[in-house]
Every structure is written in C-alpha cells, then in structure tokens.
Amino acid sequence: DTGVSQNPRHKITKRGQNVTFRCDPISEHNRLYWYRQTLGQGPEFLTYFQNEAQLEKSRLLSDRFSAERPKGSFSTLEIQRTEQGDSAMYLCASSLGLAGAGEQYFGPGTRLTVT
Amino acid sequence: AQTVTQSQPEMSVQEAETVTLSCTYDTSESDYYLFWYKQPPSRQMILVIRQEAYKQQNATENRFSVNFQKAAKSFSLKISDSQLGDAAMYFCAYRGNTGTASKLTFGTGTRLQVTL
Numbered sequence: 001d002t003g004v005s006q007n008p009r010h011k012i013t014k015r016g017q018n019v020t021f022r023c024d025p026i027s028e029h030n031r032l033y034w035y036r037q038t039l040g041q042g043p044e045f046l047t048y049f050q051n052e053a054q055l056e057k058s059r060l061l062s063d064r065f066s067a068e069r070p071k072g073s074f075s076t077l078e079i080q081r082t083e084q085g086d087s088a089m090y091l092c093a094s095s096l097g098l099a100g101a102g103e104q105y106f107g108p109g110t111r112l113t114v115t
Numbered sequence: 116a117q118t119v120t121q122s123q124p125e126m127s128v129q130e131a132e133t134v135t136l137s138c139t140y141d142t143s144e145s146d147y148y149l150f151w152y153k154q155p156p157s158r159q160m161i162l163v164i165r166q167e168a169y170k171q172q173n174a175t176e177n178r179f180s181v182n183f184q185k186a187a188k189s190f191s192l193k194i195s196d197s198q199l200g201d202a203a204m205y206f207c208a209y210r211g212n213t214g215t216a217s218k219l220t221f222g223t224g225t226r227l228q229v230t231l
Contacts, residue, residue, distance in 0.1 A: 004159075031217065042119075042206050042221030043160075056218065091160070095217075102148070102210065104219060106160040 002026075004107035006092050012113045013082055020078045021110045025094030032075050033104060034067055035091040036060065043091055049075060050097075082114045117142045119209050121222035128197045129230050135182075136192045136225045138207030146212040149183065149190045150219070155203040163205070166190065168212075194227075202229045 005024045013019050025032045030051050035043035046065070047057045051072035061067075064082075069075040079086055089111050093104040118141045128134035140149070151163040166174045166183050174181050178198075182191045194201055207222040 033218065035219075040223070042208075042223050043219070045218040045220070048217055058218075093219075102217065103150075103162055103165065105162070106152075108159040 004092055004094050004105055006090075006107040006110050008110060009108060010111045010113075012115065015084060015114055016081055018078065018080045019082060019112065020076055021090055021092075021112075023075045023077070023092030023094075023107060025074070025092070026105060029094035029096050029105075030072065031095045031097060031102070031104075032069055033093040033095070034075070034077050035093065037089040037091055037109070038087075046077075079112075082112075084114050087112055087114045117144075117147075117209050117211065117220050119207050119220050119222040121207055121225050123225045124223070125226045125228070127228040127230060128194070128201075130197055130199060132197055133193060133195045134197055134227065136194075136205050136207075136227070138190045138192070138222055140188050140190065140207070140209050142188070142209065142211070144211050144213060148210045148212060149181075150208040150210070151179070151181070151192045152206045152208060152221075153201075153203045154206065154224075160206070164192065197229050199229050199231075202227055 007022045033048040034046040037043040049069040064080045067077045089109045091109045092107045095102045095104045120139045147168045149166045152160045154160045164176045178195045180193045204224045206224045208219040
C-alpha cells in the first residue's frame with residue numbers, strides 16, 4: 001500500500017494558463033475525490049468518481065474545471081484559464097466504496113499558485 | 116445542507132496534559148458519520164478517529180477519544196497525554212449515509228500547539 005499520490009506537489013503558473021494535476025489513488029479503492037483547501041480553511045468538496053463515472057460535482061467546480069478518471073484508475077483535474085482565485089491546495093482522496101465508514105485517505109496535495 | 120463548526124481557531128496544551136477540541140454540526144439526517152482528521156504542517160491529512168451516528172458508545176483510539184452528543188449535535192475530540200507530535204491542524208468532518216452521499220464536509224479547523 002503506497003498511499004494516495006499526487007503530482008506535481010507544487011505548481012506556479014501565470015494567470016490565463018491551463019494546468020493539470022494528477023492523482024493516483026490506493027490501488028483497490030474505487031472511489032476518488034477532489035477537494036480544494038484555501039489558507040485557513042477546511043477542505044471543500046469539488047467532485048468525486050466511482051470507478052470511471054463522475055457522480056457528483058460541486059457548484060465550486062466552474063466551467064473552467066474538468067476532471068476525468070479514465071479506466072477508473074488515476075484521475076486528472078484540469079483548470080483552464082487560471083485566475084488568481086484558483087490559488088489553493090488541491091487535495092485528492094480515495095476510499096473503498098462506502099464499506100464501513102468509507103474512510104477517505106488523502107494525498108499530500110498539489111499547491112497551486114497563480115501569479 | 117450540512118454544516119460543521121469549529122469555534123476554536125487555536126488551542127494550546129502542555130505536553131502530557133489533556134486537551135479537548137470542540138465541534139458542532141447541523142444536519143437533518145439521522146444516519147451519518149463523523150470524523151476527526153489531523154493535518155500536520157506541510158504533511159498530508161490523516162484520519163484520527165471516526166464515530167458512527169447510530170452508535171451510542173463514544174469511539175476511542177489510544178490517546179484519542181470523542182464525546183458524541185447526538186441530540187446536541189456535538190462531537191468533541193479529547194487528546195490525553197499530549198505529545199509534541201500531536202501539534203497540527205485538526206479538522207472535524209461529516210459524511211451522510213443516505214443515497215449517494217459520499218463527500219466530506221469539513222469545519223474550519225483548530226490549530227493545536229503543544230508546549231514543553
């Protein structure tokens with residue numbers, strides 16, 4: 001069990017550029033979640049997948065955001081035409097369905113800075 | 116919509132002492148889960164303890180225990196025999212257990228300092 005991994009760990013981009021983050025969940029986990037965490041706040045839910053199906057999207061996920069999970073394995077989160085307000089830590093988590101309490105295991109996050 | 120409130124932005128405890136972090140939540144659901152997560156500085160979030168709403172018995176995990184008051188919608192975390200490694204942000208989180216409910220709703224966190 002190597003845990004949830006995220007790449008890159010840090011990303012600095014200029015306003016208006018596109019960025020893409022990757023998340024590799026724990027191998028047997030079928031659910032994958034994306035959260036956004038701004039300074040001094042708790043994580044806020046963005047979207048989640050069960051296998052390859054995207055089952056829920058938050059209102060926070062504007063049209064500039066898109067997430068995919070091809071083949072139900074890793075996931076990517078793309079932000080188009082980045083804005084300074086997109087600066088945040090983007091967290092990925094995975095879980096084994098809703099078995100038990102469906103504990104979510106978090107990755108280390110990708111810190112995005114938009115200049 | 117469910118909300119989670121942590122009213123203590125910062126707390127401090129001396130090593131070996133006991134500290135309690137507060138959390139309240141609002142929901143109309145009867146079946147749900149509550150969690151405490153720990154986020155050390157520049158490190159990933161890890162689960163500390165969980166509580167199923169249908170269980171009356173308070174959860175415990177070694178030095179960590181909760182006081183779950185369902186009627187009051189209160190879920191506090193007690194850390195006994197505090198250690199330097201307990202210093203971190205602590206987040207209270209809620210997850211419903213109906214339909215497709217899956218996402219976690221977090222509070223704003225409590226920063227715990229542990230002093231010698």
